[in-house]
Amino acid sequence: MDSSFLHYSQLLWLPVASFFAGALNTIAGGGSFLSLPALLNAMKGTGVGSVSAQATNNVALWPGQLTSLIAYREDLGRHARRLLPLSIASLIGGLIGAWLLVITPSSRFLYLLPWLLLFAAVMFVLSEPLGRWLATRREATATQSDFWLIFGMAVVSVYVGYFGAGGGFLVMALFGLCGVTNIHETNALKVVTAAVSIGIAVAVFIFSGKVVWSYCGIMAILAAIGGYLAARYSKLVNQKIMRRLVASIGFITAAYFFWHAYGPKS
DSSP states (O other): HHHHHHHHHHHHHHHHHHHHHHHHHTSSSOOOHHHHHHHHHTTTTTTTTHHHHHHHHHHHHHHHHHHHHHHHGGGGGGGHHHHHHHHHHHHHHHHHHHHHHSSSOOHHHHHHHHHHHHHHHHHHHHHHHHHHHHHHHOOOOOHHHHHHHHHHHHHHHHHHHHTTTTTTHHHHHHHHHTTTTOOHHHHHHHHHHHHHHHHHHHHHHHHHOOOOOHHHHHHHHHHHHHHHHHHGGGSSSSSHHHHHHHHHOOOOHHHHHHHHHSSSSO
């Protein structure tokens, strides 16, 4: 009876986590820090591997990126010339990352995940002070800055296509390091690049048969609603408070995955 109650509570937490994951992805990134643990818990005992769980999570959260684009379209105006090269870089990186995930054994993925989540959380915390420091010492031309932004986006998108969780942190850190400091413009560009890199990864995951559709549908709907609502009202949120909240979620979730992967097995 207790195990049955626990199982149902895990299933009920999954749609709630999906909604807030879609919202969090839009505001600051890191939505998978909520939805992926919820999905892994809901799938316990089903025989589904962690790679399939990660693929399903990425597919489910992708509609939230699309709905966010509608609400963020005005913030993209200042960076229109960057959209095409950023999208191409995101496409290439996301494709490579998705292919790497498909060929990774589930057991290895579970052991790698906490380290990359921790790295992403640390990068998110450091992105703002590093961005301010570089802004005072930036001697590169705008063209050089754009080159490193596009190159960096291709590299980061490999991570996004492979893991997804914490990818938004790295994207926002990259934009901060390359001089895009307005958090609303950063969020808008992050949503565009995530829609492309995760979109191509979604196609790879579906084609390879890694998606568990029985979980994916409700997650996708709620993540899309959460993403759209968050994009509409994100400017009402205090940026400092949101950054601290997201960083806290990142470190807590990384700790959870460390325990899950390396802790004592019952």
